[in-house]
Amino acid sequence: MSNEPQPAFKKLESSSRLKQLMASHFYELDEAARRGSHKIAWCSSVGPAELLRSLGFLVYFPENHAALLGATREATDYIPAANAIGYSPEICSYLTSDIGACIMAETPLSRAYPGITRVPPPDVLVYNTNQCRAVKDWFQWYSRKFRVPCLGVQSFRQVDEVTTLHVAAISTQLQQLIPPLQEISGTRFDIDRLRETLELSLQCSKLWGKVLETAAHRPSPLTFFDGTIHMGPAVIARGTQSAVDYYIFLLAELRQRIEAGVAAVDHENCRIYWEGMPIWGKLRELAALFLRLKTCVVASTYCNSWIFSDLDPRDPFESMARAYTELFITRADDCKERYIKKMVEFYRIDGILFHEAKTCPDNSNSLYGMPQRLYQQLGIPTVVIHGDLNDLRLFSEEQAVTRLEAFIEQVQG
Amino acid sequence: MSELYLGIDLGASATKAVLLNSRRQIVARAAVVTGLDFTRVGQEVLAAVLRQAGADMGHIRCAVATGYGRKNVHFPCLTKTEISCHGRGAYHYFPEAITVVDIGGQDTKIIRIGPDGRLLDFQMNRKCAAGTGAFLEEMARRLDLSLSELEQLAGKSQKDVKLGSYCTVFTFTEILALSRRGIAVPDLVKAIFNAIVQRVAELGVLSGKIVATGGVVAYNPTVADLLANRIGVAPLIPPEPQLIGALGAALFAFEEAKHV
Numbered sequence: 001m002s003n004e005p006q007p008a009f010k011k012l013e014s015s016s017r018l019k020q021l022m023a024s025h026f027y028e029l030d031e032a033a034r035r036g037s038h039k040i041a042w043c044s045s046v047g048p049a050e051l052l053r054s055l056g057f058l059v060y061f062p063e064n065h066a067a068l069l070g071a072t073r074e075a076t077d078y079i080p081a082a083n084a085i086g087y088s089p090e091i092c093s094y095l096t097s098d099i100g101a102c103i104m105a106e107t108p109l110s111r112a113y114p115g116i117t118r119v120p121p122p123d124v125l126v127y128n129t130n131q132c133r134a135v136k137d138w139f140q141w142y143s144r145k146f147r148v149p150c151l152g153v154q155s156f157r158q159v160d161e162v163t164t165l166h167v168a169a170i171s172t173q174l175q176q177l178i179p180p181l182q183e184i185s186g187t188r189f190d191i192d193r194l195r196e197t198l199e200l201s202l203q204c205s206k207l208w209g210k211v212l213e214t215a216a217h218r219p220s221p222l223t224f225f226d227g228t229i230h231m232g233p234a235v236i237a238r239g240t241q242s243a244v245d246y247y248i249f250l251l252a253e254l255r256q257r258i259e260a261g262v263a264a265v266d267h268e269n270c271r272i273y274w275e276g277m278p279i280w281g282k283l284r285e286l287a288a289l290f291l292r293l294k295t296c297v298v299a300s301t302y303c304n305s306w307i308f309s310d311l312d313p314r315d316p317f318e319s320m321a322r323a324y325t326e327l328f329i330t331r332a333d334d335c336k337e338r339y340i341k342k343m344v345e346f347y348r349i350d351g352i353l354f355h356e357a358k359t360c361p362d363n364s365n366s367l368y369g370m371p372q373r374l375y376q377q378l379g380i381p382t383v384v385i386h387g388d389l390n391d392l393r394l395f396s397e398e399q400a401v402t403r404l405e406a407f408i409e410q411v412q413g
Numbered sequence: 414m415s416e417l418y419l420g421i422d423l424g425a426s427a428t429k430a431v432l433l434n435s436r437r438q439i440v441a442r443a444a445v446v447t448g449l450d451f452t453r454v455g456q457e458v459l460a461a462v463l464r465q466a467g468a469d470m471g472h473i474r475c476a477v478a479t480g481y482g483r484k485n486v487h488f489p490c491l492t493k494t495e496i497s498c499h500g501r502g503a504y505h506y507f508p509e510a511i512t513v514v515d516i517g518g519q520d521t522k523i524i525r526i527g528p529d530g531r532l533l534d535f536q537m538n539r540k541c542a543a544g545t546g547a548f549l550e551e552m553a554r555r556l557d558l559s560l561s562e563l564e565q566l567a568g569k570s571q572k573d574v575k576l577g578s579y580c581t582v583f584t585f586t587e588i589l590a591l592s593r594r595g596i597a598v599p600d601l602v603k604a605i606f607n608a609i610v611q612r613v614a615e616l617g618v619l620s621g622k623i624v625a626t627g628g629v630v631a632y633n634p635t636v637a638d639l640l641a642n643r644i645g646v647a648p649l650i651p652p653e654p655q656l657i658g659a660l661g662a663a664l665f666a667f668e669e670a671k672h673v
Contacts, residue, residue: 375534386539396540398481399520403537406496410532 007266007291012222014250018230021246025236026113032058033120039185042122042142044135045235046305046327048153048174048320050201052126053239054194055178056187060120062138064236065109066094069101070280070390072108079391087141092134093359093390099141122148124184126177130155130330132362149184151177155325160332162325170321195313198320201239202311207247208234209307214254215298216347219263221254223296224274225287226264227303234306265296270411273343274300276355277363277389282397289401293408299347301328301340302363329363336365337374344378351381351411353404358386358394383407416474417466418670420663421458422495422656423451423482426518426546427628429659430458432466432473433667441465442656447518451482459488475670477662481519493665495658496535500524502661503624506651511622514613514648515657516629516636518546521609523617536617542581544612546629552605555585556598560632563602567635570603572596584608603635610639623648631655 032038041057043049045064052059069075075093078100083089085103087096101107102119109116125139125148136152143150153173156166178189208231214221222230230250237243257264272290274297279286290297305328312319328339343349352374354366361367371382385403387395417440418433424447432441443461447454455478463469476490479498495517503513504526513524521544525533542548553560574596578584588601609629613619625637625648632655641647651657 381534394540399537399540402481402494402496402520406494406532406535409494409497410534413531 006288009287009291010262010264012226012230012250012253014230014246014253017246017249018232021233021237021242023113024242026109026116029058029060029120030113030116039123040120041181042125042139044127044131044139046130046324047126047128047135048177048324050197050239050311050316050320051174051177051194052181054197055181055185055189057124057181057185058120059236060122061236062098062142063094063135064232065101065107065119066098066390067278067280068108068112069097070094071283072111073281073392074101074106074108075281075390076392078104078106089359089391091359092132092138093388095134095138096359097390099138102142102145121146124148124181125150126181127152128155128324129153129157130324130327132329132360134362149180151180153177153324155330157330158332159325159330160335162322166325167318167321170325171317174317174320191316194316197239198311198313198316200241200244201308202313204234204238204240204243204247205306205308205311207244207251209304209309211247211251211254212299212303212307213346214251214258215296217258218271218348219265219268220271220296220298221257221262221264223264223287223290223298224278224300224303225283225290225297227300228278228280228283231303231306238306238308263296265291265294267294268296270295270408271348271350272297272411273340273347273349273352274302274355275340275352275365276302277357277360278302279355279357279387279392279395280390281392282387282395285397286404289404293405295408297353299343299349301343304343305329333365333368333370337370337377340374341378344380349380351383351407353407354382354384356384356386358388359391360389381407381410383410415472416670417468417472418663418666419459419462419473419476419490420498420659420661420666421455421476421478421480421486421490422498422658422662423447423455423478423480423485424495424518424628424658425481425520426550427655428454428458428480428482429656430462431656431659431663432462432468433663437664437667439660439663442653442659444655447482451485452487455482455486455488475666477666477669479658479662491666491669493662495520496522496524496537497532498658498661498665499626500526500532500535500661501530501664502657502659503626503651504530505660505664507622507624507649509622511624511649512619513624513626514619514640516544516546516609516613516625516627517658518550518628521545521613521616523613523619538612538616541579543579543584544609544616546627548581548584548609549605549629549633551581552585552588556588556602558602563605564633564635566599566602567606567633569599570597572600573607574600574604576604576608603639606633606635607639609636610643613640614643619644625650626654626657628655
């Protein structure tokens with residue numbers, strides 16, 4: 001039969017620790033919401049979380065919740081509810097699925113964490129448009145619903161080199177957030193607390209970067225699909241000791257794998273770079289496909305996007321401004337191409353996969369000819385698969401599998 | 414009887430099979446409508462080619478399955494994508510740098526093959542039936558015409574008409590509007606074929622030697638003619654263009670067995 005047996009996934013031991021960390025995060029928020037013990041800030045995933053933590057807020061990330069909706073394949077149940085109130089099916093499916101879930105008063109948190117019945121309501125919403133305009137629209141809807149303030153940083157887009165002008169403008173906006181946030185939190189801003197938080201964030205970033213860099217080893221001890229799960233602490237807990245501790249543990253496990261010669265993909269013979277958003281509802285199927293093809297997706301722009309090596313506790317505002325403007329998604333194509341070329345070299349990549357996410361044009365880099373340019377410049381094959389981060393109605397699995405299998409046949413000659 | 418090499422292409426619309434002998438000559442071929450059951454149609458088409466060749470399964474040294482149903486066949490075989498198989502099959506007849514345009518039932522592909530036969534790159538249609546055989550079948554159904562009638566009518570067209578819609582459903586809405594404005598049916602039918610060619614041309618750059626394959630070209634020579642008008646040069650058409658994927662699969666089976 002042509003139905004080959006499916007090789008088994010190799011689960012990282014750290015996964016159980018990751019589950020504990022995520023559970024603690026959500027239970028802490030839930031308890032704070034019940035008791036009113038802490039103010040809760042909702043923050044965009046690359047927003048000023050460190051500033052919020054330094055002011056005593058517990059921080060909740062709607063994008064993380066939206067990714068959960070995608071991964072649990074519930075997103076398409078909720079998107080129509082947001083469409084019905086005027087949020088187009090063409091816009092960010094994180095936004096539409098998350099708002100839809102709120103309208104329908106449902107959350108996957110209640111199934112994953114017994115006792116939690118709702119997402120923790122916000123006292124303030126804080127965004128940074130460095131990712132896209134959708135985060136602002138998304139947060140403004142919640143601001144109207146919960147009748148709480150929505151504050152934010154308006155970032156630059158299409159930035160080639162990050163200049164002192166960019167940094168100064170963002171730094172000023174970050175500092176302007178302090179007075180209203182002080183008032184909401186009831187806590188006086190303390191620069192030393194911010195420095196401590198930034199130090200923890202920097203440590204988290206460096207460790208997460210080292211975790212991802214283990215994939216440069218051939219064979220790689222981890223895949224992009226592992227990365228999308230294990231990046232959780234870098235998103236929701238950066239600026240805390242628990243995230244730092246987690247990545248020390250994970251890094252040690254991956255180094256042990258390398259020493260023991262354990263590959264994430266047995267007989268790895270092809271190494272791929274993933275550009276663009278994950279397809280959250282198909283992570284398992286795609287991971288299984290690549291495992292069967294003896295192909296390791298070793299690196300991605302997405303997982304790398306939570307490495308903020310420019311953070312500097314000695315210069316909190318300017319370094320935050322720089323770190324959050326250096327972000328890949330805010331950058332011009334020339335800069336993005338230089339970045340991907342470096343990754344291709346560092347990770348010894350055989351081919352680049354572009355995920356063109358229908359509802360996320362800001363994070364779909366196949367729309368302006370980049371795959372063709374990189375193919376010409378690097379001489380390695382590129383492929384585009386059409387799908388979406390959360391809306392699985394926009395993804396044809398049969399077509400994608402054929403495309404990916406043909407791509408690997410092309411790479412392997 | 415010498416050893417045989419089987420290629421089977423389980424497409425969304427039709428399932429095709431080719432048997433090669435040890436001199437890489439086609440000794441049997443078959444094509445049937447796929448329907449819903451890939452396993453059953455795989456058995457059917459296999460039985461047909463074995464019957465033609467006067468052979469049994471014991472004669473098959475190696476088999477390769479391709480197409481959407483490639484993982485659903487009931488007998489031991491390797492799998493390859495239809496991208497590689499159409500490229501390999503077309504290169505068999507035109508062993509040089511070529512660009513293969515394959516218009517199948519559900520997929521349209523542009524496949525670039527290097528002078529050494531290597532797959533250089535490929536493009537496929539998005540999650541949309543426009544530009545595929547399914548589009549043509551749907552238009553025929555809505556016009557209450559058979560596919561062969563479409564081909565005959567297109568030959569009688571006197572006037573070029575353009576369809577602007579991307580979507581299959583809205584294309585027919587546009588056809589209804591044009592019909593109400595008095596556009597003749599043959600002109601509408603040619604416009605439908607032209608829409609397919611337009612969708613293909615949007616997929617990627619068509620240059621150099623173009624080889625057209627697939628069921629749509631096999632049954633609708635008009636498409637090849639319109640493609641020639643669009644790109645300024647007549648595409649090369651291999652013998653039995655619908656069987657090229659199955660032929661490519663059979664050639665891969667031969668090469669696998671012979672370690673070529």
